[in-house]
Amino acid sequence: MDRFRFYEEVYSIVKEIPAGRVMTYGQIARLIGKPQCSRRVGQAMFHAPEGQHLPCHRVVNSQGRPVPGWEEQKELLKKEGVTIKANGCVDMKNYQWQPEAEE
Secondary structure: OOHHHHHHHHHHHHOOOOOOOEEEHHHHHHHHOOOOOHHHHHHHHHOOOHHHOOOHHHEEOOOOOOOOOOHHHHHHHHHOOOOEOOOOOEOHHHHEOOHHHHO
16 A cells, blocks of 8 residues: 555544544554554654644554644643543543444
8 A cells, every 4th residue: 555545544534533532543553454554654644634624633642642742732632521641641441432343
């Protein structure tokens, strides 16, 4: 799968993440069928076109840690009702979206 197609698949998943929920880079990579490509998902997020208005703030690492240095991400998540624990991570037990479990 070329980079353009990979990015488009990432964006199609990210746009479906409901407000108040998060997904991980690895989770998105698995849904695309490329479980070894979680870092590539991060690259796709970095290069996300602004015009698509993707909810990139809803993507965190496997521990629920937001992007370092992007303080606005935490604020956006809090506005959606997502709890940020004392260690700075999202409470994944309560806020991780599992679309595969809804099927």
